[in-house]
Amino acid sequence: MEAAWIAELRAVVGERGIVDDATRLFAYEADGIVLLRQRPDLVLLPRTTDEVSRALAILHRERIPIVARGAGTGLSGGATPVAGGVVLSLARMRDVLELDPVDRIARVQAGLVNIDLSLAAAKHGLFYAPDPSSQQACTLGGNVAENSGGPHCFRHGATTQHVLGLVLVLEDGTVLDLSEPRVDPLGLDLVGLFVGSEGMFGVATELTLKLTKKPATVETLLAIFESLDAACDAVSDLIRARHEPSAIEILDRLTIEAVEASVYAAGYPKTAEAVLLVDVEGSEVEVENSVRAIEPLIRARGAIEVRVAKSDYERKQLWAGRKGAFGAMGRIAPDLYVADVCVPRTKLREVVAHTTRIAREKNLKLATVFHAGDGNLHPNIAYDRRDADEVRRVLEAGDEIMHLCIAAGGSLTGEHGVGLEKLPAMEWLFTREDLATMCRVREAWDPDRRMNPGKLIPMRACLETKQALARPEHLT
């Protein structure tokens, strides 16, 4: 017989809002990184804030762990229910609740897919600026939880700069409406705090987001290089000369090959060692001047060719290729490890060369793409999770790359979050005190640590704080 609490949940979300058979639950084992897997005990698919609130109240009473899930495109195991329990999927909460073209604001349910907001805003000449490469699949709620970035965030800023308000459901079912006022935050900025909290503070159910006016003119430049180093140097030069393109991306040779073999083939030359993709936007005059200034700079670094996209169609193709890059790697091996490190832009060239060396030493297939403008690089390692030895080498390489970036003054993650995958690395970057403080902030939202347990903050840090708080004499 079914447990009483499950029957209660069924009554809240309805028959189509609950997944409870082992086979379907199997499909919820992992997000974008399949190396980390755990089958949930139950999946809920609520439709409204009220349903989420009532479900969370029941789970609070039963002390059951909860993991929010958008589209499961995360690349750090954030939506993987390591501790079992209930996955709360936002996949059926995808309505646009309000779109105000004058105030340039949209209020949406958190399960709306990123691209669908831009499509809805398009008829008003507006778009939603943060554009993760997964934008045709990932949810806006997931973007908020990860503070996601994207190629054009170089100019427009990452998700946090576009979130005006939130409606949240806390672990005990309390609804916290932080959607008014729609101006700069008063008091403690709870909205700002929530963005990037990786599902540990509560479930976002409604988002108030800023829309951006479409630029009058956009030009896309594709520069072709015979060496990856030269492409990196060109980026440094661009930044040094204070040019402000809206996006600066680099793809290396193996990535180019994979993309060109896929449905997103963009016409990148297959013989190039690297291509640099630059978007310039603004008024017609501004764009023309920028392009005229940027082109010679890039050529001076040895670009063998610089092309300007001739049509809107061609521009879209060039970007679709970039955005399909990760998935296109599926042609090379069954699995992909996507590192997501950040370094000061001046260190790009050095760090890239070093990661290549690491991969070579460990006999791994490495393909690198990066949001060069932000110094955010994704060394992607293609592997097969059925090969235990290869998995070990991949993980070692991942660790070495992170150490390398910390040493270069960089960070563990540019945009994919810490999740499960980078959990141990937190202790390399942060002190005990840092982590203990994070832990206390988290417990202010979720005292029992039932929301997405086992992620982001190493458990040891939390337990240590707990003990210290319980027995003050141990405080040293």
Place this chain on the structure above:
Amino acid sequence: MNLADPKSLVEYAATLDCIHCGLCLRTCPTFQLTGNEASSPRGRIYLMRGVAEGEVAGDDPVYHEELEFCLVCRHCESVCPAGVRFGEMMEIARDRSAHTAKRPLLETLARRIGFDVVLPNRALMRLAMSLLGFAQRSGVLARVAPLFGARKDALLALPAVPPTSEREPLGLRSPARVLERGEVTVLEGCVMPELFGRVNRATVETLGAIGFTTRACGTHACCGALHAHNGELEGARSLAKTTIAAFDGVADQGGEPLPIIVNSAGCGAHMKEYGRLLADDPAWRERASAFSARVHDFSEFVAAHAPPDWKPSVDASDGARAFGRVAYDDPCHLCHGQQIRKQPRELLARVAGLECVELANAEQCCGSAGIYSMLRPADSNAVFEPKLAALDESRADTLVTANPGCQMQWQSGIERAGRNVRVVHLAELLAEASRAK
């Protein structure tokens, strides 16, 4: 198939192509309906891999249900950067799962009669359609339909079977209407000649208008696409061979077999893949590939071969009334299965006096999906709903498709909703527009 060897139940190697990126979720109609990841392409592939690796039982009824729920629209293939061959994987998984999952006796019987007896045989299909026509006209159908439970509405929504005079096979040779530029042959199909003889005739008429003589392929009936999509690969292979043999016999004076024009997207997509279907059969492999290379969708062929002086037009006064604003809806097996998107639009743009508008979600499945609308009418209708909304938004007066299955689905959906929109096959519109005014 062998449950003890789970790797044999799916195309295991192909499941490894999926990198679990999730980019295919949003476009999948069944995921849109349910929000359930097991009903998404990524989820289905994950389950298949789970079967092969022994984590999901090969005869698990839920796994089987997720396979059947899929429309095999192949939209996921169009967006998958890793090049996952989903349609092929699904055909294989269904074929092998069908042996392990237990279907109710009546369903098995219906499948055997349908797939093994009626579809491949033109005379029996004709008889079946005559009976259906009689049942429709006499009101018997309305009375017996409720016996079919959930399928009642789908049965009643079947288009009226035209009078016998409109169900005659094509003439053996239909000469070009202008200076002859070549000869072709067409796939008449299994259900097509019975329910959509007018589309076949319009196909021949349009080909004639651009200078091609059409030669019919005798009594050939079924290409086996429905078999393959529904997990009847053995039947599909045998029909593929019959089809190749029949069409190889329609040759020009030099003995070269003629190009084969197909006006049904699902059949065309399938026939273009005979090479793969028979890849393991050394006696047929090469012949099948050569055959596939000769298969062309109607729109593909006409767009490539229409002479510059072919100027189809609809008369402003009469044509505008007949067609009005026209919206083209991409059949899945044309856009996702054959990458044909531009040609039908180019052809419509070529018709003088026609006003064309785009449909918001033209590449989204309409829910017809071969015999899916018969097998799962409720799901099929739910998939259709957003399509109707897009049609309303486009304010089109005529909906143009390039696949008879979609044509039926649109026709019945529009009637059910009480809209005043005409549904035509591209060939019908072009034939009308090429007629001398």
